[in-house]
Amino acid sequence: MRVADLAIHNFRGVSEGYLRFSKHVVLVGSNNTGKTTVIEALTLILGRDRLIRDLTEHDFFGSDPLPDDRIKLIATITGFEGNDPNQHSEWFRDGRAVPKWLDEATGKIHPLPTETAKQLCCQIAVQAYFDRLSLTVEVVRYFHDHDGAVDPFDEDSPVAVPHRLIQHFGFFLVRASRTWDRVLSWGSELFRRTLHAAAAQPAGAIIAQRDQLRSPETAIEDDRHIAPLVNSVNDEVARCIAGSPKLRLRVTSTDSRSVLDAVAAHYAVPNGPSVPAARQGNGLISLQGLFLLLELGRLRAKGGEGFTMALEEPELHLPPATQQQIVLRVQALSSQTFVTTHSPTIAAMADPTSVLLLRNTGGILTAKPFLEKNLDGQAANWRRKFYQHNRTEVINALMHSFVLVPEGRSDHLLLQTLLKPLMLRQGWAGEHAHSFGLEVGLVPTEDAKVVETWTDLQRVHPCVCCLVDGDGEGFRYSAELAQAGARPGSIIRWSDGQMLEDVLSWIFSADPAAIAVVTRDTPTLADADVPMVVAHAKTKKCDLVLYESIADAIVSNEACRGRASDLFKGMALACADLESARFSRAENIWVFQP
C-alpha cells in the first residue's frame, strides 16, 4: 500500500495544498515551504497514536483558529493487490472504507472503476479544531467518503479508522530532531516492536541478569564501610519488631521489568571499558538506530505487512557516502518512502521524477516533480547535460528563493568563482554579497539555451530570472523570454554592448592597481592593464585558473571588493524586482548601471 496523494487545508504554513506521490518521494524546497508540514500531515493521517504530537493553535494556518476553523487533511491510499475490494474486506466493507478508483494519469478519484481509473483506493481524512474553552485541539481520523461538507465535530459521525488498519499500513517516521541514543533500549517503542516482530526477546539473558542482581557476589550491604550502619539499623528494627527482615541493598528492583528498563546501549572500545551510547558520537548511534528500523521493515515485509518510511533530512549526522547508502537501503525495504532533504546530493541521486520541488506562495502549497518524465534517447543534448550531468548543481540552485539563468556556462563559472571568496572574506556589516549567495541560485546554463532553460525551470520554481548580455543575442533572448511569458522585471541585462567580462573593468576601475595579482599569476599577461586582461578573459572562456586569479585580485583589494559586493547585492535585489544603485529598470528589464 502507498499514499497516492495528499490534500492539506489550513495546516501550519499551508492554507491549501495538494501533492501527488510516487513510490519513493524526495521532498525538496527552500526553508519554510512546508516539507515538514507534509510529513507531519502524513503522520496525523497514518501514524500510530504514539507518533502523533499534540496539536496547538500554531498548527492552524495563521495560528489563531476560530471555533469553526478546521485543519483538514485527506490522503488517498492505493496499492491494494488485485484491485479487488472483496479481496481486501479488512479495508472495504460496511463500517470501513468505501472503495474508490484512482486514475493514475490524472489523479482524479472515481466512485466506479473506468477505463482509466483502475486503481482501487480509499481515502483517510483527519480533521481538528481548537476548543477555545478547554484550550485543547480535538482531532479525529476517519474514512473520507465524499467531498461534500462533513463536520465530524457536528452531528455527522464519520467512520473512524480502526487501529488495526493503521498498524497494518505501517507508517514509520524519523524526525529531524532525533534522539537515537534512546532508540536502542526497552524504553523505545521502535526497539520493542522490532524485538516483537523478530521474536527476539532475550528472555533467558534477562532472567540470568535478574538472578545475578538478586544475589550478587559482593553485596553492597556487606561493604565494610556501610556494614556497621546497616547492622545497627537491623538491630534497632529487630528490637521493635520481632523477626523483622534484614536490610539488603540491590541494584534495581530485581524483577525483569526493571532489568529491561535499566539496560543501556554501550559501545565497545579497543583496550578499554565500553562507552555508553549517550557518550558516543551521533553518527554511529544514528546508523544503528536506522538499521534497527530497517530490520523492522525487513521483518514486516516478510510478514506481508506494509512499511512506509518517512525520513527527515537523512544528511544529519551521516557522512555523504553513508547518506546515499542509507537512502537506497530504506527505499529497497519500504513499500513507500518520503525523504525530506536540504542536500542536493541526496536529491540528485533519486529518480528525478520522484523529486518533488515544493513551492509555497502565500500559503498555497504546490509540488512539481523535478522532471515530469525521465529523459529518453530523444532528449536534446543540452537537456541531458543540464539534468543528468549537472543535476546536483541544478537542484542546489532550485533550493534557493530565486533562480538565475545566466547566458552560458562561462558566466555561471565566473560568477560562482567570484562569489565564493567574497562570501568568505566579507565582514558582518556593509558588504552584501552574502544575500546573493543565500537567496539566488545560479544554474549552469548549457549551450546558451537561456529561453529553453527558463521555460523548463519556471514550471518548478516561482521566481526564475535570466541574466543576458547587452548585445544583439541578449536583446533577442529578452524578446523571446517576454514572448514566452517571462514576468516583467525578471530579466537582468548588462549595459549596452557589454558582457560579464566588461563588468570586470568596472570593478577594477575602483583601483586598477589590483590587477597586479592577475598579471603576476599569469605569464602571458605580464604587465597587462585592465582592458588587456578583460580582452584575454573574453577569449579564454571557462578558464578556471584565470577566473580564480581574477577573483583573488578582487577580494584582496578593498575598493574592488566593495564594488563586487555592490554588484552582487544589486543583482540579488534585481532578482527580487527591486531597484538599486547598480540596476535600474528600463522597459521591464533591469539594466546594469556602471
Add this chain to the structure above:
Amino acid sequence: MTVTVFSGGAGSGKTYQLMQKLAEVIAETPLEIGSKVLALTFMHGARRRLDDRLARVPGIERHYECATLDSFAARLVRRWQSLATQEHYGEPRESEYEETCRVAAALLNHRHVVLWVKASYPILIIDEAQDLSANRLDVVRHLASELTTLIAADEFQCLDGDLRPNPAWGWLQTQEDHVKLERTMRTNVDSLLNAAAALRSGLDLPIGPRFSVRATANAALASTFLSNQIAWKVREKSLAVISPVVKAFAEETVMTSATKATKQGNGPYRVDWEQAEEKVVEALLARIVAPAVATPAEALEAVRATGNQGLYDEFANWVDRLIRTKRDVAISREMLSGAVKQICASRVRFQRSSDFGYKAMSVHRAKNREFDHVVVLWPAATPGDSEQKRRLLYNAVTRAKVECLVLVQAKKHLDVPPFKQ
C-alpha cells in the same frame, strides 16, 4: 445468496422460526471475525424486540446489528454519496425516508455495493416483510441477491392500504424456500383461534367463552366494561387496550377507567397510553418557549423549564458542542426543534417498552407484540374499507394469548364487516 421465507398468521411463530433458522445457518457456517448478522425492521419498537430475540440466538454472541431499514438506507446513502451524485440518483434529506430508500436501492443495484455490505453482514434478517414499500423491497431484493436472507411475513397483517396488492408478498411467493406456518403457537384458546380465522377469511365473527364483543355506546359504558374486565379477569396479568383510532372514544374510555370506580367498586385503573414518538416530541416542543432566535443561554433556560432532566442534559451537550465548534452561535426555532427531535429519536432507540402491566396503544403500535389480555376499543369513526377493518381488528385480536374483549361504539357496526360477513 439464498432466501428463506416464513409466512403464516399472527402468532404462528414466524419470528421463532426465523431465529431457529438463523441458529442453524450460523452453526453450519460460523460468522467470520468482524462480520455480523444484519436485522432490519420498520419501527424502533420492533427493532428493540427483535434485538432481544437475536441476543438469545445460540452462537451469535452479539455479532448482530439490529437497525431500522430507514436508518440502514440513510447510512448507505450517506457513505456512497459520491456514487449517488455521479449517477444522478438524487440527494434526499435524511428525513425523506421513502426517497432515501429509493436512492439506497439504486446504489444497491451495483453489485459491488451489495458485496461491500456483505463483507460486514453476510446474513440478512427481515421480519414483517409485508410492510415493505416498493422502494424498501428493492433494497431488500438487491441485498438478497448476495446475502443469506431470512424473511418472515404475513400479507394479512399489512395495514397500509397503499401496499395492496402487496409488492413484497408478490416477490416472496416466487421464492423456492417458502415455509408456510399453519399452526398458531401464541394461544390455544379455541375462540381466539376461530375469531382470527374468521377475520382472515372474511366470515362472520364467532363469539366464544374467551372472545366476546359488546356494544358500548359511550365511553362511560366502555370504561365500566374495561374496569370490570381488569378486576375480574386480567388481575396481575398483562393487558393491552388497543384501538384503531386514538381519539375521543378511546381516550375518554381509558381516562374514565383511570378516574372512576365502577358501581361494583372496580377500579379506578390507570392505563397509560403508549404514544407515537412524533406525538411525544410534538408535545415536548409545545412546552419549550424560546425566542425565535435564541442565545445559547436562552435556549438552555427554555429547555430546562420543561423539567425534563434527561432531555436537558443532552440538550446542554448539544449546545456545548455548538459553542465550541461554531462561530457566533444563534439558535433558531428550527435548530432547536431539530436538536430536540434528534435527542428524542436517539433516546427512543435505546428505551425499552415492556409488554408487562396495563397499557393502551394504537393497532399500529401493537403490531408484532403479545399480551395475555386484550381489550379492543372500536370507535364509530374507524376508517377504511371492509378489508382494512378486518385487518385492523385481526391485528388487535391476535395480540391476545388468554382472552380478548371487543367494545364497539356504534351498535349498527355489529352487522357489517369486520363483525359480519
